[in-house]
Amino acid sequence: MSGQTFIKYNAMKYVYRTLIIAHFSFVILTVSHLYTYIKNPVVSALNEMYSAITYSNRCFGFFAPDVGSDLVVDMKMSDGNRSLPYSLLKNNFEVKTRIYSLGGNFAQGNHRPTMDLFAQSWGLKCLNENPGMKKVTVLVLSNVIPDIKSFSKGARITQDSVYITDVEVK
Amino acid sequence: MWAYLEQQDSVKPIVFLRIALSVFAICKIAVVYPYLPDVYGQYGYVQWAISKAGLYGFLPHMGDYYSAVSSVITDSNQLLTMFFWLYVVTFLFLALGLFTRVAALLGFYLHLLWMDTGSGLMYGVDVFTQMALFYLLFMPAGNYFSLDVVLGLAEKKQFMVSAGVTRKLLQFQLLVVYMSSGIEKALGPQWWNGEAIWRSLMLPSFTQHNLAWLAHYPAVLIVSGWLVVSLEMLYPVLLLLPRVRVVGLACIFMLHLFIGVFLGMWLFAAIMIILSFFAFGPQALADIRAYRLRRAEASQLVLPSQAY
Numbered sequence: 001m002s003g004q005t006f007i008k009y010n011a012m013k014y015v016y017r018t019l020i021i022a023h024f025s026f027v028i029l030t031v032s033h034l035y036t037y038i039k040n041p042v043v044s045a046l047n048e049m050y051s052a053i054t055y056s057n058r059c060f061g062f063f064a065p066d067v068g069s070d071l072v073v074d075m076k077m078s079d080g081n082r083s084l085p086y087s088l089l090k091n092n093f094e095v096k097t098r099i100y101s102l103g104g105n106f107a108q109g110n111h112r113p114t115m116d117l118f119a120q121s122w123g124l125k126c127l128n129e130n131p132g133m134k135k136v137t138v139l140v141l142s143n144v145i146p147d148i149k150s151f152s153k154g155a156r157i158t159q160d161s162v163y164i165t166d167v168e169v170k
Numbered sequence: 171m172w173a174y175l176e177q178q179d180s181v182k183p184i185v186f187l188r189i190a191l192s193v194f195a196i197c198k199i200a201v202v203y204p205y206l207p208d209v210y211g212q213y214g215y216v217q218w219a220i221s222k223a224g225l226y227g228f229l230p231h232m233g234d235y236y237s238a239v240s241s242v243i244t245d246s247n248q249l250l251t252m253f254f255w256l257y258v259v260t261f262l263f264l265a266l267g268l269f270t271r272v273a274a275l276l277g278f279y280l281h282l283l284w285m286d287t288g289s290g291l292m293y294g295v296d297v298f299t300q301m302a303l304f305y306l307l308f309m310p311a312g313n314y315f316s317l318d319v320v321l322g323l324a325e326k327k328q329f330m331v332s333a334g335v336t337r338k339l340l341q342f343q344l345l346v347v348y349m350s351s352g353i354e355k356a357l358g359p360q361w362w363n364g365e366a367i368w369r370s371l372m373l374p375s376f377t378q379h380n381l382a383w384l385a386h387y388p389a390v391l392i393v394s395g396w397l398v399v400s401l402e403m404l405y406p407v408l409l410l411l412p413r414v415r416v417v418g419l420a421c422i423f424m425l426h427l428f429i430g431v432f433l434g435m436w437l438f439a440a441i442m443i444i445l446s447f448f449a450f451g452p453q454a455l456a457d458i459r460a461y462r463l464r465r466a467e468a469s470q471l472v473l474p475s476q477a478y
Contacts (some may be wrong), residue, residue: 031350065358098291100375
């Protein structure tokens with residue numbers, strides 16, 4: 001190996017090593033939740049951007065620490081005379097899983113403006129697919145799962161109302 | 171540490187990841203093909219205006235492409251179909267190892283494009299696929315069993331330092347993923363008292379079979395919860411120690427198969443199995459071969475004494 005090649009090889013080696021250390025610093029920072037203590041906006045922004053591209057530095061606690069409730073979107077469309085049900089669900093296992101995830105994003109942080117945006121999306125989808133309809137009522141329910149003991153004593157799954165809105169053609 | 175990391179390793183496991191990940195990426199989108207406008211469409215479950223608003227400006231989004239070509243393509247669903255086929259062809263190229271480096275980069279970008287466009291419906295399967303595609307970018311995926319080698323576009327190499335480094339990095343990433351997931355689960359009471367397993371099985375969104383009768387056998391639910399937490403927390407021990415690696419890997423496969431069977435999350439189960447098998451499968455197979463060899467040698471040693 002010539003002197004120049006040797007230097008180039010070693011320089012590249014150190015570049016790679018630095019990148020590996022930077023990569024796992026982001027990963028450890030995020031999974032350990034240490035990023036919440038970082039006050040430096042540049043580091044925070046870099047961490048979030050890196051996550052948005054590589055998806056390697058995220059919190060991987062699926063169904064953790066607890067398993068929450070799932071949501072049911074109950075929609076009714078109306079043309080002024082009659083009211084008909086409308087469902088977001090499709091007969092496809094993958095779409096079902098994604099709709100569960102959609103419910104999670106809808107309810108994340110219990111943020112009313114975000115919920116309104118999602119509900120507008122669903123209402124508009126319904127009205128686009130059913131041009132004769134004028135109004136859609138979006139009701140979001142949460143499935144309340146009884147604990148093991150209560151279920152064995154006869155309690156069953158019930159539903160709590162989480163959100164309701166109307167989307168209308170204007 | 172660097173001496174351990176920067177060792178030569180076989181490129182064959184990377185060929186496995188390249189092909190398995192490409193086939194998986196195609197299946198993942200093919201499964202929802204009839205529902206592309208619902209999941210990723212301009213007026214689907216989450217409108218483009220909303221999914222775009224939550225993204226950094228530099229991230230790709232179908233809406234940006236549609237704005238650029240809306241004078242030519244009037245129906246946004248046509249654009250979805252075009253990108254669907256571009257995505258499929260890209261991953262076919264990657265599976266075949268044709269223009270591997272470019273295909274890996276384009277595949278990484280297109281997968282990110284779909285994720286960002288349907289960001290409201292994204293879940294673990296997308297996260298792990300994107301992560302795996304990111305690692306694949308740095309792997310010597312086209313240097314063995316590829317059309318690039320056949321056509322002389324890449325040099326055939328069976329052992330490379332980069333193969334060793336990148337596989338070990340993905341191993342470490344998986345150790346972090348499983349262990350952190352286990353720790354986070356252990357922090358909540360539900361995984362200790364059986365309620366987490368119970369709730370997962372009872373959530374109407376995931377229910378595949380009627381398992382309500384398990385309420386009469388809470389011990390089964392409690393032990394299952396402990397097993398999940400233990401498996402995830404002990405993932406590094408189970409997968410790094412040669413003596414228990416085969417059993418550990420089998421347990422992880424079982425865990426993900428259960429997720430598929432009982433929660434219906436087949437794609438998530440598949441990507442996790444692919445990743446764990448890529449990362450630790452070669453060592454597990456070597457452990458099995460070594461075990462058989464030891465047994466064969468032991469039986470040969472015993473045979474002469476048995477003759478008497």
